[in-house]
Amino acid sequence: MTTQVTDERTITLPAATVRPIVTGEDWLRRSLLLLVTGFLLVGVLLPLAPLVVRSLSDQNGQFVGLENYVRYFTSPGLASSFVNSMTVATLTTLLAVGLAFGYAWSITRTCMPAKGFFRAMALLPLFVPPLAIAIGLIYLFGNKGLVTTGFFGFFEQTLGAPLAFNINLYGMNGIILGELLYCFPQAFLILTVAAALADARLYEASMALNASALRTFWTVTLPGMRYGLISAIFVCFTLAFTDFGVPKVVGGNFNVLATDIYKQVIGQQNFVMGATISIVLLAPTVIAFVIDRIAQRRQVAVLTARSVPLRPRPHRVIDTLALIYCALIAAAILIVVGTVVYASLVDVWPYKLNLTLRHFDFRNVGGGGWGAYINSLWMSFYTAVFGVIIIFTGAYIIEKSRTWPGLRHFAYFLSMVSVALPGLVIGLAYIFFFNPKSWTILGVAVSNPFAFLYGTMAILVLSNIVHFYTVSFMTGTTALKQIDGEFESVSASLRVPFYRTFARVTLPLSLPAVAEIAMYLFVNAMVTVSAVIFLYSPQIRLASVAIVNMDDAGDTAAAAAMSVLIIAACLVVRMVYTVIVHHLNLRTQAWRLP
Amino acid sequence: MKHIILILVAALLLVGCTAVQPVNVAQTGAADSEAAATSGEITVYTALEDDQISNYLPLFNEQYPDIKVNIVRDSTGIITARLLAEKDNPQADVVWGLAATSLLVADQQGMLEPYAPAGLDRIRPEFRDPADPPHWVGIDTWFSAFCANTVELEAKGLPIPTSWADLIKPEYKGLIAMPNPASSGTGFLSVSAILQMMGEEEGWAYLDKLHDNIAVYTHSGSKPCRMAGAGEVAIGISFDYRAIKQRDAGEPILPVFPAEGSGWEIEANALVKKENISPAAKTFLDWAIGEDIMRLYAASFPITAAVTDVPIPEGYPEDPIAQLVANDFVTMAGERERILAQWTERYDSKSEPR
Numbered sequence: 001m002t003t004q005v006t007d008e009r010t011i012t013l014p015a016a017t018v019r020p021i022v023t024g025e026d027w028l029r030r031s032l033l034l035l036v037t038g039f040l041l042v043g044v045l046l047p048l049a050p051l052v053v054r055s056l057s058d059q060n061g062q063f064v065g066l067e068n069y070v071r072y073f074t075s076p077g078l079a080s081s082f083v084n085s086m087t088v089a090t091l092t093t094l095l096a097v098g099l100a101f102g103y104a105w106s107i108t109r110t111c112m113p114a115k116g117f118f119r120a121m122a123l124l125p126l127f128v129p130p131l132a133i134a135i136g137l138i139y140l141f142g143n144k145g146l147v148t149t150g151f152f153g154f155f156e157q158t159l160g161a162p163l164a165f166n167i168n169l170y171g172m173n174g175i176i177l178g179e180l181l182y183c184f185p186q187a188f189l190i191l192t193v194a195a196a197l198a199d200a201r202l203y204e205a206s207m208a209l210n211a212s213a214l215r216t217f218w219t220v221t222l223p224g225m226r227y228g229l230i231s232a233i234f235v236c237f238t239l240a241f242t243d244f245g246v247p248k249v250v251g252g253n254f255n256v257l258a259t260d261i262y263k264q265v266i267g268q269q270n271f272v273m274g275a276t277i278s279i280v281l282l283a284p285t286v287i288a289f290v291i292d293r294i295a296q297r298r299q300v301a302v303l304t305a306r307s308v309p310l311r312p313r314p315h316r317v318i319d320t321l322a323l324i325y326c327a328l329i330a331a332a333i334l335i336v337v338g339t340v341v342y343a344s345l346v347d348v349w350p351y352k353l354n355l356t357l358r359h360f361d362f363r364n365v366g367g368g369g370w371g372a373y374i375n376s377l378w379m380s381f382y383t384a385v386f387g388v389i390i391i392f393t394g395a396y397i398i399e400k401s402r403t404w405p406g407l408r409h410f411a412y413f414l415s416m417v418s419v420a421l422p423g424l425v426i427g428l429a430y431i432f433f434f435n436p437k438s439w440t441i442l443g444v445a446v447s448n449p450f451a452f453l454y455g456t457m458a459i460l461v462l463s464n465i466v467h468f469y470t471v472s473f474m475t476g477t478t479a480l481k482q483i484d485g486e487f488e489s490v491s492a493s494l495r496v497p498f499y500r501t502f503a504r505v506t507l508p509l510s511l512p513a514v515a516e517i518a519m520y521l522f523v524n525a526m527v528t529v530s531a532v533i534f535l536y537s538p539q540i541r542l543a544s545v546a547i548v549n550m551d552d553a554g555d556t557a558a559a560a561a562m563s564v565l566i567i568a569a570c571l572v573v574r575m576v577y578t579v580i581v582h583h584l585n586l587r588t589q590a591w592r593l594p
Numbered sequence: 595m596k597h598i599i600l601i602l603v604a605a606l607l608l609v610g611c612t613a614v615q616p617v618n619v620a621q622t623g624a625a626d627s628e629a630a631a632t633s634g635e636i637t638v639y640t641a642l643e644d645d646q647i648s649n650y651l652p653l654f655n656e657q658y659p660d661i662k663v664n665i666v667r668d669s670t671g672i673i674t675a676r677l678l679a680e681k682d683n684p685q686a687d688v689v690w691g692l693a694a695t696s697l698l699v700a701d702q703q704g705m706l707e708p709y710a711p712a713g714l715d716r717i718r719p720e721f722r723d724p725a726d727p728p729h730w731v732g733i734d735t736w737f738s739a740f741c742a743n744t745v746e747l748e749a750k751g752l753p754i755p756t757s758w759a760d761l762i763k764p765e766y767k768g769l770i771a772m773p774n775p776a777s778s779g780t781g782f783l784s785v786s787a788i789l790q791m792m793g794e795e796e797g798w799a800y801l802d803k804l805h806d807n808i809a810v811y812t813h814s815g816s817k818p819c820r821m822a823g824a825g826e827v828a829i830g831i832s833f834d835y836r837a838i839k840q841r842d843a844g845e846p847i848l849p850v851f852p853a854e855g856s857g858w859e860i861e862a863n864a865l866v867k868k869e870n871i872s873p874a875a876k877t878f879l880d881w882a883i884g885e886d887i888m889r890l891y892a893a894s895f896p897i898t899a900a901v902t903d904v905p906i907p908e909g910y911p912e913d914p915i916a917q918l919v920a921n922d923f924v925t926m927a928g929e930r931e932r933i934l935a936q937w938t939e940r941y942d943s944k945s946e947p948r
Contacts, residue, residue, distance in 0.1 A: 076939040144825040252810045266671035267777035366644020436682035538664030
């Protein structure tokens with residue numbers, strides 16, 4: 001997804017690849033690449049080693065070869081879990097990418113009003129903790145849900161029509177609905193960046209050739225957004241395939257591979273089988289990655305330095321249709337989030353529906369209350385700051401430098417693998433990797449240089465950066481692609497050091513994307529549970545874990561109240577982001593304005 | 595630049611040394627005296643409910659103000675997984691109120707340090723590990739109970755079920771939630787009780803019929819009761835404390851203790867085996883089965899490891915011990931994998947939502 005520019009350039013400009021002299025600057029570049037690769041090794045690849053070892057051992061640590069895999073592939077529930085996972089992932093991907101494509105297209109390519117509002121609405125589900133989404137869905141579509149009962153018979157009494165629908169939430173429908181809310185914002189993020197990347201000259205040509213709107217769409221729009229589409233499909237499929245938060249709560253009896261891991265690890269403390277299934281879960285991502293790389297080889301860059309940005313032109317019918325479309329989706333999202341807010345205010349659902357603020361007093365419920373909320377804010381802040389530095393540097397060095405292609409591809413691969421790791425797997429792998437004081441490698445004890453991280457804020461931040469690496473990395477890469485590589489070529493021929501080009505041109509131009517990555521990391525760190533629930537220390541309790549604890553203890557309303565606080569924090573960050581980007585755009589993006 | 599780095603390194607080393615020193619002092623100081631330590635810092639892993647902890651812990655803090663207790667609380671499954679995963683370098687000093695079956699697994703892996711807490715003689719023999727000194731010591735029991743939603747059952751014109759036999763009546767079809775025994779210890783408790791009460795053959799036949807009435811199998815043991823409390827299902831198969839608590843919170847829940855008896859489990863404490871066991875950990879374990887705290891346990895659990903004069907909490911059967919079925923923990927722990935495999939094959943691999 002990222003190196004087609006590279007490949008094209010190496011083909012068209014073979015001279016650029018001939019570098020007889022390795023300069024000090026090259027070494028700086030190489031050390032940056034080494035640092036990023038080192039981070040990914042420690043954060044992603046090495047922690048998987050103990051999992052692989054466990055998947056090849058029996059419960060007592062004896063090597064048993066592939067026995068666990070054989071046992072897993074012959075276990076009775078596997079076939080149905082696998083088919084279910086594939087079905088859910090495929091349907092979610094089709095729906096999420098399809099809907100997000102239309103939404104992103106409407107926002108970037110039409111002149112419909114209130115784009116800023118709709119952009120924020122699309123991202124709203126990202127701000128909602130997964131458990132709160134489940135609460136919202138249950139209160140809407142569960143057996144006592146507002147929709148299922150027609151607002152407790154309210155419609156039937158007032159309108160005379162029994163407006164009540166039962167969508168059979170518990171099972172596949174619930175999972176797909178939940179995953180759709182989870183994947184839609186991610187697909188939207190990737191696709192808006194891709195949709196903004198259009199060359200107006202192609203559309204002019206298409207118009208000059210008298211092509212129909214449909215033909216233009218098929219031959220210009222779609223191919224132009226191909227990379228974004230492939231990335232979005234890749235991310236949505238992997239997320240829906242590996243997520244266990246949604247199926248755990250609304251999955252009912254519909255088994256998927258991710259809940260199978262949960263059963264093995266949490267239900268039966270069988271780490272061996274849990275590790276085996278985790279490794280199996282990685283397979284689709286690796287296969288998708290390989291296919292993707294093969295497909296990318298044949299592709300050429302869409303955007304060059306001579307591209308002219310496309311300005312949407314007002315069109316009454318299209319703009320109105322786009323507005324209606326976006327309004328419907330935004331309304332659906334708002335209803336679910338609104339239900340969460342409502343859930344935090346209701347006294348005893350669904351029997352005493354009077355409203356109260358008492359659930360925001362966390363003194364009588366578990367989980368750490370307001371202290372946990374403050375910890376979560378700090379953790380998310382650190383994740384955003386350190387994450388954006390590491391991830392953007394990684395994207396830059398992989399995308400814009402030409403040194404050590406093998407290592408760059410390897411680092412790129414690691415950057416993409418992280419999306420395939422369910423949080424539960426990251427959490428366990430991190431315990432196995434970071435907790436021991438020493439590792440036994442081939443019978444030799446080696447002291448663990450990273451053990452000091454365990455039980456600290458640092459390991460929480462690290463696990464979050466790794467957990468949300470891929471989408472951030474893709475955002476950074478896509479933004480960097482918008483900046484023509486000729487800047488690098490020209491700078492190089494003028495003997496301007498690359499870091500000066502980076503500081504004077506690349507970074508300022510990419511600041512909106514940098515802000516976007518930071519915001520994405522912050523909101524995800526606020527809501528995530530699956531990895532940190534294994535890693536938080538008693539001194540650092542977290543709001544998202546508190547939500548799970550409160551819900552576990554039956555305090556659903558308090559859980560919803562904490563979710564509302566998290567949503568509020570994310571909204572504030574989102575507003576700060578909007579203001580910053582607005583100012584940045586005025587200062588650094590003026591070249592894009594007409 | 596080099597100087598700055600040197601200074602930083604020196605500063606780091608210095609911080610490292612000073613941070614390590616107090617620990618050493620504490621250890622040598624403690625080794626000299628045999629009396630219970632009254633200071634230190636310990637990490638306690640527990641699956642007790644949050645509201646229980648905030649009720650119990652102040653008692654300890656009052657008695658030992660200089661011992662800092664760091665609590666890590668989560669559901670039984672998560673805490674057990676965390677404890678076992680940290681085997682190579684245990685973070686916990688003490689396990690407090692965790693299912694005995696979980697502790698059996700930890701013990702099998704050699705993670706528990708035998709310790710006889712002060713006052714062990716008051717603990718009923720069936721509530722402790724028979725080894726001497728014991729590897730784990732119980733504090734209370736919990737057992738299966740139904741959460742019946744009176745509003746929903748009344749609306750459907752159905753009687754409140756009072757026994758396991760009632761649950762397989764056709765009128766309850768699609769109205770019952772039950773924890774998946776492969777995900778939840780509470781689920782396994784009920785399944786193993788049924789198999790032990792009725793015998794394998796009759797037990798599986800019963801489970802077949804029960805399966806026809808189940809609306810949903812959940813991944814958490816408390817979830818069925820919460821679903822019943824919210825009217826999502828009419829009946830949740832869960833456990834006693836949960837049913838009573840939700841009723842007290844104003845939900846239309848009637849706790850039902852099945853006539854045939856309940857599956858049950860002991861919650862127990864243990865000392866974690868590690869280098870430099872903190873003496874404060876032993877102080878905590880002594881306290882955790884002491885007379886004062888046992889009375890507090892008894893206020894929310896009808897059966898405690900040591901007999902107390904506290905009356906049985908409201909809502910429980912008068913003779914709670916008679917409610918418990920005969921339960922062979924060790925055999926069931928050994929049979930667990932086989933039972934779960936059979937259960938999964940029979941019920942869990944059918945994916946059609948009903």
